[in-house]
Amino acid sequence: MMDMVGMAAALVATHATAVGSLDLPAPVQLVAAVVAGFGIGLVAAIMGVAGG
Incomplete structure (x- = not known):
């Protein structure tokens, strides 16, 4: 239950405030993705929710 509250709080925080972005080089973005x-x-x- 607390996980859901934490996710909801994170969503509210990101929608209510300006959140900066990371300026990472393309290779780092690729590895992270x-x-x-x-x-x-x-x-x-x-x-058990993976399709295929």
Whole structure:
């Protein structure tokens, strides 16, 4: 339950205030995107919601 409250608070904070962005080089963005995508896919597979 507290996880949901934390996510809701994060969404409210990002919509109510100006949040800056990171100015990362393209190769760093690529690595971060691949790692994030793998992590999201792993969690989806564990939860049983991965398509395929």
